Amino acid sequence: MSDGETAQPKRGGTVVSFPAAHGQDARVSFDRDELRTILNVYGRMVAAGEWRDYAIDFRKDKAVFAVFRRASEMPLYRIEKDPRLARRQGAYAVVAASGLVMKRGQELGRVLRVLEGKALRVVE
Template identity: 35%
Template sequence: MSVVKFFKKNNDNNSESYSANTIKLDKNFIFFSKFELTAILNLYSKQVSKGSWRDYALDNKINTAIFSVYRHTHDKPLYQIIKKSEKGFRNKPEFYIKSEVQIIIKSSELLTILSKFEKKLSIKKYGS
């Protein structure tokens, strides 16, 4: 991926023109795949409809992608879904759910950690 930046170019005739220089981004940035982002946004929409979550943010750092969930817009993140991996084809990513500084659950499968938010069903005895 490349980012295009425009710079002013000074000419002798004082006319302003712009030149495009491309800057390569660091290859170590990790992103959520389409499948992963779809799974996370499906969970997010369910939690928003329940009224538990209100806002989210996506961040990328070197070797890390972060999906932060907020209850109120100006608060600290309620949860962070983190994908951590070394860039490369054979490296399997690790997924975490973090609440403030504590890691709640960790797995190499995203759906495993997202299932923590699913409502657990239980069977109750009738009339005993």
């Protein structure tokens, strides 16, 4: 046990408290304002009939918001937040299904504008 853990006797054994995360299990996530901005764009695209589903993934190195035309498909776009790139190219990026980075920058709202163009409609 480390210095932050305490063992407490329990029936038939000991209970060891869960170790506190000291940056080891920290995950990158979107804050409330970032999610509000992303979900506003998502809502407009759902209302237009372009998008139907989404998924959010919080990893150790980046947070990803993926949008889908159908739930069973690959994501059409991924909105990524990578804090390691914040000082260089910008922490936010919109990545197409092919892996092409469509837009990268420091401001999420400005990066998401690339998704609102009429040229991005899905052709069926």
